[in-house]
Amino acid sequence: MSTQTDVEQHWKDCIEPFTDVVRAVEDWDAPTPCEGWSAHDLLDHVVVAERDFAARQGREIPVFDGSRNELWTQWVKHASAVTALAGDETFIMQSLHIATGDMTVGEALLHFHGFDLLVHRWDLARSQGRDEQWTDEEMDRIERALDSFGEQAYQPGILADPVPVADDAPRQVRLLGRLGRRA
Template sequence: MTSADSFTTRADAFAAILDGVADRWDAPTPCDDWTVRDVVVHAIETERDFLQRQDLDPGPAPDLTDLPTAWREHAASVAGVLGRDGVAEREYDGYFGRTTIAATMADFYGWDLVVHGSDVARATGQPWEVSEEEARELHATADGWGEALYSEGVCAGAVDVPADASASDRLLARLGRDPRWAPAA
């Protein structure tokens, strides 16, 4: 699977979670002071901002009144940008070193979609888990960031979980999310 394909796979999984939100867009999430709506808008805006900073036009911003549709339009725009001749492989000096546009979309923004997919799913009572293999991949990506993983605005400090916790719970705990978090009743 290419980096561009990896981003698309993660974007599709995020879209499926958004389909299950129903009318709970204002529900609180594990991200302090963020609602489900805030998380989705964050994902769209940060990805658009990255592409624009790379002088890549993602097209017009989607209408955010229908977030599942807006997400799908946005993800299709990103796939279109990555599909342009030479864009996916284009190198640049990123925050974590030399990389490509597609690798950043897959390994940083796609990684963000997995984590925020968990946030949205848990906030709206949907099941969420990653396989052992995907958890290993996500941990390996995070390993490459070193202590920058815990920089302001990225992840909070790790949370303790039992040694026999699931792959999903171990991943969430490493990223500063309490796997036991649930919306207030």
């Protein structure tokens, strides 16, 4: 990923479906597959992680205050701010050194936070009693990210330990098992 347009488009490919799921949330207190997290906690995790990432790169994403009833509005404002950063060449082309090597800020945004949006989209939908299907391309992205994270992905507070799944289970079910989730 090296061009502004590529980063921005791939970011939109992750954030727009997540936004569709956020729009459909009716019960922000509903538990998610992430142990101890409600739908509200999950959305807060995504927002805080993205804000912290931007801040570490010298950019501020404002906190959009409001009541729990206004979570949709808060999310839309936040998502717009992060999408604008994904289209900002000065921001996304900065070099970044992380434990797994060097990459641009745009690549890191997609690799880590795009991954979060894909996985947590399923979690958020599940909290509302809905099933969310990933595309083959999305599953490719998740698998590539998991491969690069290695065993570090299963440290406390990141992913739960993998769940055993039948070898002949559908691809998404096998991937969910690898993510520590039950289909």
